[in-house]
Amino acid sequence: MNKVLEPARPPSQAHCAAHPLVGMRGVGKSYGPVRALEAVDFDLASNEIVGLVGHNGAGKSTLMNILAGVVQRTDGDFMLEGTPVARWSAAEAHRHGIRCVFQELSLCANLSPAENTRIVHRGLRGLGWKKRAGALITAALDRIFPGHGIDPHLVVSNLSIAERQMVEIARAYTSTNEPIRCVILDEPTSALGHTATEQLLAHIRRAASDGIASILITHRLNEILAVCNRAVVMVDGGIVAVRSTKGLSRSELVELTGHVEAPRDRQKKDRSTPGRPIVDHRTELAQDKVVLAAPGEIVGFAGLDGHGQRERLRDIYKTMKGGQTPVAYVAGDRGTEGVFGLWSIADNLTIRSLKTLRRGGLISDEASRTLASTWAKKLQVKAPSIDTPILSLSGGNQQKVLFARALASDAAVVFLDDPMRGVDVGTKQEVYRLIRSEAEKGRCFVWYTTELEELTNCDRIYVFREGRAVVELADEAIETGRILEASFGGGNG
Template identity: 35%
Template sequence: MSVTDLRKRFGPTHALRGVTLSAYSGRVLALIGENGAGKSTLLKTISGAHQADSGQMQIEGHLYAPSGPHAARHSGVAMIYQELNLAPDLSIEDNILLGQKGTGGGLLIRSRQRDIVRRALDQVGLRHLSPSDNTGQQSLASRQLIEVARALASDAKLILLDEPTSSLPKADVARLFEIVRRLKQQGLAIIYISHFLEEVREIADDYAVLRDGESVGSGRLDKIDDSQIVSLMVGRDVDDLFPNVPHTPGSERVRLTNLSGAPYPQQVSVTLRRGEIFGVAGLVGAGRTELLRTIFGLDYLREGKVHVDGKSIPHRVRARMRAGFGLLSEDRKGEGLAQDLSITENITLGNTRRYAKAGIINLSARRTDSQRWAWKVEVKSHSVDQSVSELSGGNQQKVALARILQQDAEVLLLDEPTKGIDVGTKAEIYRMMGELAAEGKTIVFVSSYLPELLAVCDRIAVMARGSMVEVRNADDWTQEEVMAAATETQT
């Protein structure tokens, strides 16, 4: 597969400004770049979801210009999106065969179809599943592999993977990588988007870096180091991927006493200090998200107390917000932001009374305030009137952070704030967290990415089965010790 000088505009926005790259059979090409660099637009253009304004694509030396995703599939190109594109109420067989050619001159020959489905499932390690099983009842990892099986059933020559591991636990990531290696051995070409450089190193052979819709570098991965890749991504030298802003934890601000939910958390007791970044590690399902939601008053509280400055706070969201709590949800699209509203409306959600007088909202004051917060967290946009849905993932996350800061939150509950964000924007988020801690704010930072917890936090707690099993200063942990603490009570 080759792409030459590909260009694509959406109104005044140049999404692709002349992208050139090549993907080879039996190799994985890592497509790398910041949020908004044009990676997803490029894959959607290759897969037929968008039509290029100019430029040329070729497959096996033949011109390729699909009229849509269906035409791309019949040309051997299969796209697997980060947000899975399956019909959960249909069977696995029906999902795999959606959009495929018939097996009998316009007639559906179920026996042949089932053979195709079984072969595809076998190729992705899902031999134990029955084609008649309901798709929606499968695990997230299995559904991801069902998408791959669908690509194989269409005789794909090129598979496009857009952040396939963003929601998978470590064991399922390893399983997916094993399938990708097997597909390489079968001679398929794979283009793979990931924000994790260690993932890229493990699975990819070649790289191509996009910046602001342009190709800025490509080649073999073994010929370039991580700092050079990041420099290509952001257009400048990056000395520190984990900026360390000096801050000193102070006196106790929050005390959790025997906090228990249904079923999680379980008997969590800990104190949180002013000016502290308190990390929470653990496996998927350990109760980390439930802990934050219970602290914020969203989830049911079976027993326990939350004290702020020695005062017990009622278990209601409004009471917790008045006490200075702000929650940044892991589910940015579903819970963290109103996608169809503007940046201004999202930043000021939940605090519009600040701009109201006699029942009338001062729109000018609200817009000015949102501009100030958008500037503070460095949101990149045309204006604060722009819809949040039009922003990159990293800028959406900054808007969500600005919203809780605008609410005067002093205790920030951040659930996977760097999930799905490029390394350059991650560094900005880490710097912001350090600056907020230096201002005296208390930050509770949930993450599945251990390097960032160890680099950014003052203390780290490990959770397992809803319980906080151990708390240490970050300098006293290693990655191996964190994983051991997370797993020893899970087995």
């Protein structure tokens, strides 16, 4: 994979009048010791459309949140039309005409589109504000999505997801007494149908010619190539490339986003053909692959975040829970789906194995403690004793206890729900080793992960896109480029 490193450069001279609308120099963000955004340079001209591309966790959201005033930068300079900005907040940003369309819909579901519009426009007050707000949002909807058929006074929860997205987008383009200079659109088309998507892209172009700049964040690279002037590629918290979209091809763009650690040498496994699958899960959806997994296999679920991997994993777990094959589930959302906060390490660890710990009908204290200390030791849980309350452990150690709970059980299939998020590198390596050795002993793992390099631990992976398992890769074919290509949807995303 080619590593393309190119300094950010100002927009082409044709777009750049006196000062760019937004100019960022060396802007970065740290959360304590964690660096979320390296010092980056980012420019935006007032009539420009910029596409922002990159994998999950590449820093796109952080950069945009800094621009929108949601997050404060920890270093660097930020200039608005050549004027340095010191204090910056969401309200300031709005006052200066920077609007956001969020990926997670931010409309209040119990209010109507008109009332939701009022929320961002303080000017809509006095008698008849509801009527004026309704007219305002309807006008914006008519402009962007002609023929939308949305009643501005119907409560939002009655609207479809696509309609809500339309309202959210249209609201960003409404204006009362504050200007609109720049609209940040974060995955605006993922919920929209084909027609609405075309309408939106056309509108973005029109807006640019009227002097409203747009920043488009999307995994649908074709949209970027179709509508943007420039593509900005982010990897691991930094900007790695800024390209004019003129003459840029889709595959070049994919390649630019694929800057990840080279996969480790995968250990050649002398596996004879895998045995009969113990996981065999199919859905009603067209073009959705059957998920198969045999004893001793590590099967990965890949793809961009939120494309149906977790739902499928849970579906399979729920189908198999209580059936013939014992299963266990390691939750990634420790706080709400993993730990029992009132309990000790030992109680948390043994809860999945209680039935095997019974002696004469009652749970044996001795057997429980033996099981708990054996596995706590195996996973090197750092705690004074197995009676330590689980909540007093660090996140990584809590996660180890959850792993231990699954591995100490009789489960033949272990489901991993992106469990290594926020876990330090050392712990990760220990757990990877353990997973591989458990697999060699005949356990089967189905592993959903958002971290590309984790997939190199898998024997076989399914790449998900738009709710379906669309591509299956095995052994040597598990390689970053192919995974990304499949995630972005080949030539028709």
